[in-house]
Amino acid sequence: MTDIIHRVGIKAPLSKVYAALSTIEGVAGWWTAATTGVSEPGETIDFEFMTPGGERIGAMAMRVVAMDPDKQVHWRCTAGPDEWIGTDVVFRLVHEDDYTIVRFGHRNWREAVEFTEHCSMKWAIFLLSLKQLVETGEGRPSPNDIKIDNWN
Numbered sequence: 001m002t003d004i005i006h007r008v009g010i011k012a013p014l015s016k017v018y019a020a021l022s023t024i025e026g027v028a029g030w031w032t033a034a035t036t037g038v039s040e041p042g043e044t045i046d047f048e049f050m051t052p053g054g055e056r057i058g059a060m061a062m063r064v065v066a067m068d069p070d071k072q073v074h075w076r077c078t079a080g081p082d083e084w085i086g087t088d089v090v091f092r093l094v095h096e097d098d099y100t101i102v103r104f105g106h107r108n109w110r111e112a113v114e115f116t117e118h119c120s121m122k123w124a125i126f127l128l129s130l131k132q133l134v135e136t137g138e139g140r141p142s143p144n145d146i147k148i149d150n151w152n
Contacts, residue, residue, distance in 0.1 A: 047061070070093060
């Protein structure tokens with residue numbers, strides 16, 4: 001099994017970071033603008049990724065496994081790229097000094113492949129978008145995210 005892990009500090013209260021991770025509107029502000037569904041345990045959130053011109057380039061669905069206010073959001077991928085099916089996306093939050101620390105894990109990949117490398121870099125970019133959204137009020141969700149290669 002392979003995991004993608006990242007850590008980012010956001011200068012904001014836990015509750016503000018949690019809101020950006022636990023609501024449809026919040027996630028749409030930093031990951032992909034095309035986010036729909038119900039953000040409650042047992043429910044599903046759908047994510048679509050588009051080019052700036054509006055062409056669909058990918059999609060996935062995540063079942064909300066757990067939401068622990070101001071502490072954790074946990075999703076499990078139920079539809080999307082084959083490599084993602086059955087993986088877990090977990091955001092753990094802790095307060096340190098003036099920061100909310102997000103300890104991110106996209107866990108339980110069956111194996112490390114080239115797509116894992118791409119996704120690791122994209123998660124880092126989107127976590128910086130989360131930081132930007134919470135600290136400034138404006139993130140860079142898809143389709144306005146930083147493009148890193150020919151896969152996006």
